[in-house]
Amino acid sequence: MNNEKILNKAIANSNNVAISITSFYNSAVQFQQLLMFYDCAIKQVSTKLDILKSEFTSKNKRNPICSVSNRIKEPISILEKTQRLNINFSIDNIITQINDIAGIRVICPFIDDVYFINNFINNQEDIDVVETKDYILNPKKSGYRSLHLIVKVSVCFSDKIRKIPVEIQIRTIAMDFWACLEHQIHYKKDFKMPKNIDIELKEIAQEIANTDNRMLKLAKSIINFED
Numbered sequence: 001m002n003n004e005k006i007l008n009k010a011i012a013n014s015n016n017v018a019i020s021i022t023s024f025y026n027s028a029v030q031f032q033q034l035l036m037f038y039d040c041a042i043k044q045v046s047t048k049l050d051i052l053k054s055e056f057t058s059k060n061k062r063n064p065i066c067s068v069s070n071r072i073k074e075p076i077s078i079l080e081k082t083q084r085l086n087i088n089f090s091i092d093n094i095i096t097q098i099n100d101i102a103g104i105r106v107i108c109p110f111i112d113d114v115y116f117i118n119n120f121i122n123n124q125e126d127i128d129v130v131e132t133k134d135y136i137l138n139p140k141k142s143g144y145r146s147l148h149l150i151v152k153v154s155v156c157f158s159d160k161i162r163k164i165p166v167e168i169q170i171r172t173i174a175m176d177f178w179a180c181l182e183h184q185i186h187y188k189k190d191f192k193m194p195k196n197i198d199i200e201l202k203e204i205a206q207e208i209a210n211t212d213n214r215m216l217k218l219a220k221s222i223i224n225f226e227d
């Protein structure tokens with residue numbers, strides 16, 4: 001190959017590298033902006049829950065919320081989910097097909113408080129509840145209990161209002177206790193859990209649910225939940 005040909009090939013290759021770096025950079029910028037959208041939606045919902053907490057505190061009323069936490073799904077978990085759903089890892093697919101990139105978890109004292117928070121979320125003008133999964137009424141096969149809402153939060157940006165999906169998990173302290181410990185026990189995903197462990201975990205979930213119901217009954221004999 002003469003020098004001119006080698007030079008031309010090098011230029012062509014460097015153009016390809018430049019193009020792929022540019023497209024990688026553009027995707028990275030888009031991805032970062034996408035995560036900012038989710039972060040803003042989390043802030044909007046969290047602020048509403050904070051205001052609710054402040055209102056109850058100022059009125060000296062019992063608080064229906066113990067704690068609120070949030071997370072944005074790790075990029076590696078987003079990638080795993082696209083593979084599980086058998087879709088390409090593209091910004092468009094992430095926006096339209098994955099609803100739990102932004103997650104908020106609300107922990108309540110009693111089961112009735114979970115449904116109070118559910119009503120509160122359903123009554124917000126800037127939040128559309130698009131799906132409700134009641135794993136309290138219909139627990140998962142594992143024994144997992146929680147109320148999951150997939151919502152779209154209308155967030156005002158400088159150019160337009162965007163509807164950002166957020167998954168809100170609402171559960172009692174008792175349900176959270178089981179879910180956190182079960183998650184730790186199931187931490188090693190590649191380890192095949194012996195069947196008896198799963199059976200026992202499910203039984204424990206039932207015992208905890210019975211205790212949760214007894215606590216609610218007890219509380220209702222003392223506290224007026226409608227108040």
Ligand code: 0O2
Binds near residue numbers: 148
């Ligand atoms: P993380 O760490 O919370 O991000 P999918 O959303 O497609 O994965 P599905 O069944 O449609 O699955 O969603 P669903 O039922 O709303 O539940 C998803 C989330 O609920 C999980 O999120 C967990 O947080 C929680 N969850 C569901 N089942 C169990 C369970 O058996 N044990 C525990 N400890 N948690 C559970 P991620 O994305 O898996 O994890």
